[in-house]
Amino acid sequence: MALVQARGLVRTFGAGRAARRVLDGADLDVERGEIVAVLGRSGTGKSTLLHLLGGLDRPEAGTVQVAGEQVTGASERRLSALRRRHLGFVFQFFHLLPELSGEANVLLAASVRGAHPDAAARGRALVDRLGLRPVAGTLPAQLSGGEQQRFAIARALVNDPAVVLADEPTGNLDAEAGAEVLRLLRGVADEGRALVVVTHDPAATAIADRVLSLVDGRLVADADAEGRLTSHAPEGRLWARDP
Amino acid sequence: MTGLVRAAYAGLRARRGRTALAALGIAAAALVVGTGTTVSYGLATGFERAARQADLPDVIARFDHRSLASVDERVRALPNLAGRSYRREFLGQRLAANGHETDQGAIDILVRGERRGYAIVRGRDLSGADGEVVVERGLADAWDLAPGSLIEFNRGGRLRVVGIAVSPDNVAYPLARAARVYVDVRQIGRGTDWFSRPNVALLWLRDRSRADITLAQARAVSYGLEDLRLLTRTGIQVLLGQAAGIVLALLSAFSLVALLGAGTMLAAGAQADVQRRLPALGVQRALGFTPGRIAALQATEAALVAVPAAAIGLAAGALAVAGPAADLLAALNEQPPGGALVLPLAGCLAGVVAVVCAAATWPAWRAARRPPAEILRGGDVAPARFGGGGRGGLVALGARFALARRGRWAASVATVAACAGIVLLMLGLASLLERLRDDPGTVGKRYQLTARLDPSLVPAVERIPGVDAATPRYAVDASDAFRLGEPLRLVAYPGDHTAFEAPPLAAGRRVRGPGEAEVGLGLADALGLRPGSTMAAQLPSGGELRFKVVGVVRALEREGRLAWVRPDRLLADDPGLTPSLAIRLRPGADRARVDAALSALGAPPQAVGGATTSNAAFLGVLAAVLRGVGLAVGLVCLYALVQALAVTTRERRGAVALLRACGADSASVARLLAGAALAVALPAAVLAVVLERVAFAPLVASLAAGYAELPLGAAPGQVLLVVAGLGVLAALATALVARRAGREPIIAGLREE
Numbered sequence: 001m002a003l004v005q006a007r008g009l010v011r012t013f014g015a016g017r018a019a020r021r022v023l024d025g026a027d028l029d030v031e032r033g034e035i036v037a038v039l040g041r042s043g044t045g046k047s048t049l050l051h052l053l054g055g056l057d058r059p060e061a062g063t064v065q066v067a068g069e070q071v072t073g074a075s076e077r078r079l080s081a082l083r084r085r086h087l088g089f090v091f092q093f094f095h096l097l098p099e100l101s102g103e104a105n106v107l108l109a110a111s112v113r114g115a116h117p118d119a120a121a122r123g124r125a126l127v128d129r130l131g132l133r134p135v136a137g138t139l140p141a142q143l144s145g146g147e148q149q150r151f152a153i154a155r156a157l158v159n160d161p162a163v164v165l166a167d168e169p170t171g172n173l174d175a176e177a178g179a180e181v182l183r184l185l186r187g188v189a190d191e192g193r194a195l196v197v198v199t200h201d202p203a204a205t206a207i208a209d210r211v212l213s214l215v216d217g218r219l220v221a222d223a224d225a226e227g228r229l230t231s232h233a234p235e236g237r238l239w240a241r242d243p
Numbered sequence: 244m245t246g247l248v249r250a251a252y253a254g255l256r257a258r259r260g261r262t263a264l265a266a267l268g269i270a271a272a273a274l275v276v277g278t279g280t281t282v283s284y285g286l287a288t289g290f291e292r293a294a295r296q297a298d299l300p301d302v303i304a305r306f307d308h309r310s311l312a313s314v315d316e317r318v319r320a321l322p323n324l325a326g327r328s329y330r331r332e333f334l335g336q337r338l339a340a341n342g343h344e345t346d347q348g349a350i351d352i353l354v355r356g357e358r359r360g361y362a363i364v365r366g367r368d369l370s371g372a373d374g375e376v377v378v379e380r381g382l383a384d385a386w387d388l389a390p391g392s393l394i395e396f397n398r399g400g401r402l403r404v405v406g407i408a409v410s411p412d413n414v415a416y417p418l419a420r421a422a423r424v425y426v427d428v429r430q431i432g433r434g435t436d437w438f439s440r441p442n443v444a445l446l447w448l449r450d451r452s453r454a455d456i457t458l459a460q461a462r463a464v465s466y467g468l469e470d471l472r473l474l475t476r477t478g479i480q481v482l483l484g485q486a487a488g489i490v491l492a493l494l495s496a497f498s499l500v501a502l503l504g505a506g507t508m509l510a511a512g513a514q515a516d517v518q519r520r521l522p523a524l525g526v527q528r529a530l531g532f533t534p535g536r537i538a539a540l541q542a543t544e545a546a547l548v549a550v551p552a553a554a555i556g557l558a559a560g561a562l563a564v565a566g567p568a569a570d571l572l573a574a575l576n577e578q579p580p581g582g583a584l585v586l587p588l589a590g591c592l593a594g595v596v597a598v599v600c601a602a603a604t605w606p607a608w609r610a611a612r613r614p615p616a617e618i619l620r621g622g623d624v625a626p627a628r629f630g631g632g633g634r635g636g637l638v639a640l641g642a643r644f645a646l647a648r649r650g651r652w653a654a655s656v657a658t659v660a661a662c663a664g665i666v667l668l669m670l671g672l673a674s675l676l677e678r679l680r681d682d683p684g685t686v687g688k689r690y691q692l693t694a695r696l697d698p699s700l701v702p703a704v705e706r707i708p709g710v711d712a713a714t715p716r717y718a719v720d721a722s723d724a725f726r727l728g729e730p731l732r733l734v735a736y737p738g739d740h741t742a743f744e745a746p747p748l749a750a751g752r753r754v755r756g757p758g759e760a761e762v763g764l765g766l767a768d769a770l771g772l773r774p775g776s777t778m779a780a781q782l783p784s785g786g787e788l789r790f791k792v793v794g795v796v797r798a799l800e801r802e803g804r805l806a807w808v809r810p811d812r813l814l815a816d817d818p819g820l821t822p823s824l825a826i827r828l829r830p831g832a833d834r835a836r837v838d839a840a841l842s843a844l845g846a847p848p849q850a851v852g853g854a855t856t857s858n859a860a861f862l863g864v865l866a867a868v869l870r871g872v873g874l875a876v877g878l879v880c881l882y883a884l885v886q887a888l889a890v891t892t893r894e895r896r897g898a899v900a901l902l903r904a905c906g907a908d909s910a911s912v913a914r915l916l917a918g919a920a921l922a923v924a925l926p927a928a929v930l931a932v933v934l935e936r937v938a939f940a941p942l943v944a945s946l947a948a949g950y951a952e953l954p955l956g957a958a959p960g961q962v963l964l965v966v967a968g969l970g971v972l973a974a975l976a977t978a979l980v981a982r983r984a985g986r987e988p989i990i991a992g993l994r995e996e
Contacts, residue, residue, distance in 0.1 A: 056904060056989045076985065077908055084906025095901045095993065099643055111636045112907040113914070159906065 001068065002029035003162050003194035004053060009062035010217075011048050022048050023059070024217025030163070030194040035186065037208035038198045044214040046198040050165050053196060054087050055079040067162045084114055088156030090185075092168035094148040096140040102151040103127050103136035109158040119158050126154040130184065146177030153184055164188055166197045170204055182207045251543035260983060264889055266548050269599055270556035271882040275875045276591050277560020282868065284587045285568045289577030290480050293411040296578060297362040300328070300445035301454055303412060303474045304461065308442040311354060317464045318444055323457045325449045328356025329441035331428070338422055340394040343386040348396060349421035354428045354441045359408075361425070366390030366406035369427040376402035377425040380573065381415025383407045385422075394424065402426065412479055415576045451476070517541075517606040524607070525615050534611035538604050545603035546596060553595040557588050560875065567868045637902075637911055641918025644895050645887070655887040655923045656930060659969070662880040663931035667965050668939040669873035671957040673866040690716075690743045690825040692848040694841050704824060707840040709832030714743055715822035717810045721780040723770055731766050732801055733780055735810035736825075743825045744807065750774055751794035757811040760790035765803025767795045778806060786816040877968065884920055884976035891919050892984050899984050900992025913981040920973040928966045932957075 006028040012021045022045030030036050040046045051057035053064055055071045064071035067086040074082065096105045106127055110119035127136050130150045140148055149169060156164055166185060170178030178201060186207040189195045197204055205211045212219045255262045293299075306314075311329060318327050331352040338348035353359070353369065361377075367390075369375050378388055383404070388394065392404045408425065416422045428438055446461075448454055454475055461473060517524070527537060561584065569579040646652050693716065696704065704713040717735040736743060741753060746763070751774030754761050762772050772778055776792045790808055798805050813820055826848065828837065841848045892899060899912060907915075940956045957965070 051990050054904070056993075080903065080906050080908035080911075082906075083904060084908075087906075089904050091993065095897065097640075097898050097901070099647065100640075108640070108902070109905040111640075112902060112905060112911040114906070114908065114911075155905070 003032050003067055004028065004030035004196065005063075005065040006049075006053060007063050009049065009052055009064070010060045011045065011052060011057070012060060021217055023052070023062075023214075025062070026214070026217060026219045028053075028196075028212070028219055030196055032162070032194055033189055033192050034209045035189045035195040035197060035207055037205045037211045038196065038214060038219065039200075039205070039211060040214035042200075045217060046214055047167055049214065049219075050167050050196060050198050053163075054089060054165050055082060081114060084112060084159055085116075086162045088159070088161040088164040090149070090152055090156050090164065090166040090169045092171040094140070094145075094152045094172070096148055096151060096155075098140055101137045101139055102132060102143060102147065105140070105151055106154045106158060109155050116159050119160075122160060123154065123158040126157055127151075130154055144177065145173045146180055149173060149177070149181050150184065153181070153188070157188065161193065163194045163196070166195065166199075168199055168201075169197065170199065170201045175203070178203060247539060247543050248547070251540055251547055254540070254544055255547060261889075261893070262548055264885065266552040268882045268886050269549050269552035269595065270559070271878050273553040273556025273591070273595050274560040274563070275872075275879055276595060277557035277588065278564045278872055278875050279560075280557075280587055280591050281561045281564050281584060282568045282571070282872075284584055285572055285577075285580050286575075288580060288583070289572045289575060290411055292580065292583070293362070293409060293577040294476060294480075297408075297410050298358055298360060298447075299411060299476055299479075300358070300360050301448040301451050301476045302446040302458065302461070303360075303479075304444040304446065304471065305332075305474070306442055306444075306471045308440040311439055311441055314441055314444060315355075317461075318446065320464060321446070321457050321460050323448045323450055323453050324446060326356070326358050326447035328358050328360065328445040329354040330443040330445070331438055331441050332443050334421060336397055338382075338394060338396050338424065340388055340392060341386050345422050347420050347422060349423040350396065351423060351425045351443070352428050352438050353425060354439050356445065358445070358447060359425075360412070360445045361408040361410035363406045364409050366404070368406055369425065370405075371427050371429045373430045374401070374403050375405045375427065375430065377406040377408045378404055379416060379423040379576075380407050380409045381417065381419070381576065382422040382424070384415075384573070385417055396424070409576055409578070411576045412474075413576065415574050418574050517610050521610060524611055528611060528615035532611075534608060537611040538608035541607035542600045542604040545600045549596045549599035550592070553592050553599070557591055557595070561588060563875070564868065564871060567871060571868060637907075637914040638918035638921070641915040641920075642922035643918075644891050644898070644915075645919035645922040648891075648894075651887070651890065652923065655883060656927045658883045659880050659887075659923060659927035660930035660934055662876045662883065663927060663965055663969055664934035664939055665876050666873045666880070666968075667931060667935040667957040667961060668943065669869045669876070670961045670965070671935070671940060672943065673869040673873070674958065674961070676866045676869070688744050688851055690827040691851055692826040692828065692837070692841070693823045693851060694826060694844075694848040695821075695846040696824045696841070696844060698822060698824070700844055701824065703844060704826060704841065707837055709829055709834075709837045711827045711829045711832075712742065713824050713826045714738070715810070716743065716825040717813055717820060717822045719782060719813055719820065721782050723779065723781065731780065731804045731806060733806050733808055733813065735808050735813050735822075737810055740807050743827060746796040746798040749795045749797050751792070753794055754807055754809060755793070757809040758789075758791055759793045759808070761794040761796050761807040762792055763796055763798035763801075763803030763805040765798070765801070766806060767792075767803075780806070782813075782816055784817050788812050788816060877972070880969065881972045881976060884923060884972055885979055887923050888916055888919055888976050888980040889983070892916065892980055896984070896987065896992040900987070900989045903985075903989045904993065909981060909985045912984055913977055916977045916981050916984070917973070920977045924969045924973040928969050931965065931969075932962055 006026060009023045009026040009028075010021065011023040012019050014020055022043070026045075026049060028036070028049070038046050038049060048057065052059050052062075053066065053071070055064075055066075055074065059072060062072065066082060069082055069086065071079070071082065096102070097108065100108065103124070106123045107120055109115065110123050116122070127133055130153070132147065132150055132154065135143060135147055140151075143151070149172075153169075164185070169181055169185065173181060182204055185195060185197065189209075197208065199205070210221070212221060214220075308331060314329065315327070318324070331354055333350045333352070334348075335346060336348035336350050337346050338344065338350075359368065361379075363377070364380060365383075366377075369377055376394055378394065382388065388404050388407070390404055390406060393401050394404060395401050402424075410423075413419045413421075413423075446457070448457055454477070458473055458475070462471070524537060528534075565579070572579050645655075694704070698715040701713050701715070704710055714736055717733075719733045719735075720730065721733055722730050734740070734744065739753075746761075748761075749764055751761070760778055762770075762778060766778075767773065770778065772792045772795070774792055774794060777789055778792050779787055779789045781787055790806065790812075796807070797803070810820075810822075826837075826841070828834070838848055899915070902911065902915065935957055
């Protein structure tokens, strides 16, 4: 069974004449070890999809399951537990607390009630593994964008989630730092996690197993039936990843 | 203008939760201001109001009774005189009604004069018909008398009450010892002129500011009038105002603290709000809005919230203390302000709204005056200057959030500490008042029982289990031999009296020998005594004894008109003088057993009360007012904590949202906020105790130092209570704010971060 399963998601913003349906029956399945990149123009509902998958927002219709647990309709307490146990978030603007060092930001996720007992140790290990030890005690304001995002990724992985949701993870980075972050995310998926990456960055699609686009509120494959490139694709690349 | 109001209204509607919180805070502060204003205004103006209503004379002259013609001849010659009335006053009369009785009745016979010097508040005035009496309101309330009731006096005549009167020339019965009634000379003095010989003259002056000239002339023509005592309307006001002054000073102080505290918190809230809305302000400025327009919008929003919230708070505060304040004024024979209170409350409303508007507008005005580009850049929260370690978990992180804004944190701590310090002071004062009422130890008495037993039984009494010591105590009512009108009480112990009675020494030293005396402050003031002076006491036997004053003590009992001496000279003058035994008990003594043993020896003991046992009801009312006010100030504490937490949460909503995205549940968010609450409440608790000990209590004690040495200071139990109360308030504030934070959409917070 897919780690992430969404069916018929509907989400509308505004009311009356100003109402805008950004998701209109979107379906999605993401398997263990798979990275799904979601492309789309601004305002097409990419981030909204991520919020619904992560239980940060509630759909008007449709269902979401993560790691076999129902997200839609769950209580706030249940959603908190679900996010703690199964979900990790990576954001475009990192969202590191400015008064905490990089490592303390990572360990923040380990300090919430109900966090895994080994979370703190795992957090410290992640800091080492991601090559962040030399700057572990540095405040975010003194870190580069790439370093900040690596700390954010470490924070997302502290509770060993099955699913990582990344919202424009390279959107605020230069090409070099973006590539490093994408390499890391690929590694995260290769450890058996499911990743959904929402992005504008064509380079991000390079690490994806599948690329989907949001068109009229629905997710559609960006490759044709034979796996050939569509007009969205960068030259000479096949979206479907080699087995 | 209409557009501004409409825009402000729309802004408030869009932020309903924050608007409601701000309104709650304004209402809480206004509640305290309302209670303070109601009590303060009532006390500050009560005398003048009652005096005007009662047509209180400008001068009350008391003297030994003389023929009306003789007195009137002298009075008529006084300059500046507008009116005069005469009374014959009989003190120490027996009055009884409705199962109550007293031997301290004061019967005022209205001898001549249309002007009464009292106001009828129920029923009607005396008509001159037989069998009518007007009673003072304090007596009517204490004995449940109403027009139509019957009152018996001197075991003989019965009079029908036709009216209830108030005269602010003294405090009300039972606060005053004498229970006053008024009768007309036409019904009581027929066939004799004995009752027509006045001993009180009430004088009304044309120009009150020139009373000194009239008084000087009155003294000049008083030859032949014995024991002349003149009391002016201003003198009465000062006397009554002394006690109320402490309460007034306290109420004004904490009203101000509450208002400033609320203003500070609101300013902090507005500052955070402006910080959050900086990008919007920047856009507005870029679109051509002037700083004045932006500030005006903020001021209009603040006014729209402040006017109804402050009105509700002020009204609630005024209503909450209206009853106790009226009781307090009634005890002082004064009138509640009624409709006259509307004007000061309206002034308070204007003041509260002005403070709120200024506090809310200033940050917006300051921000809007910066260049638009700078405003647009400045929306982020600046990082705090702390080490980056994350030790201590969420509680420590919450504390760091609170401490990140040093100025606001200091303001919050100061506000909560001032409020908690005032609550401590109120509790301490209330307890002191009750101790004054119930505990003889408060006024320096170290014995708990007296018994009419022969001094030879002292060893037998001391053998009773639970009795620590016993000694003969002599008490003689005398008067000053130089000025016979000045009463005083001589209290004598065979040895060191401080083992049984030790009022605090204000000057000089304790008595060491038979010819020495310690005098109370009241007596020293009345007779101009100081260490080294000679006090001459005229005894009931007619003898005169002289003592050298060696010390002045602060004694509350009998207005301090006491002197402590050795009994040798008293016994030499009257060998038959019988003492009572003063009995000091051991801590935890079985009172019932001691009572039974003393009764078996021949005399049931009497418990010794505080200095003001007869004023118990008054002190009880005052203590209730103080506790009520303490509760209102406690609400301000809660508001300050909620506001501090809400502002921190609002400012750090991105961090809260991030935590929630990481899986933090409501309990984890509450831990974070508890840290922020503790960062304010803990130092505030310490500061509150220090403030109460170092500033508030000494200040209030010094205000009262003229009358007595008040052992003021919150007890350890009260300190614990207030600290625990702060903890509970912090928990309550945390729960309230965490509940709100938990309802906020996570993505909204993340967008802001």
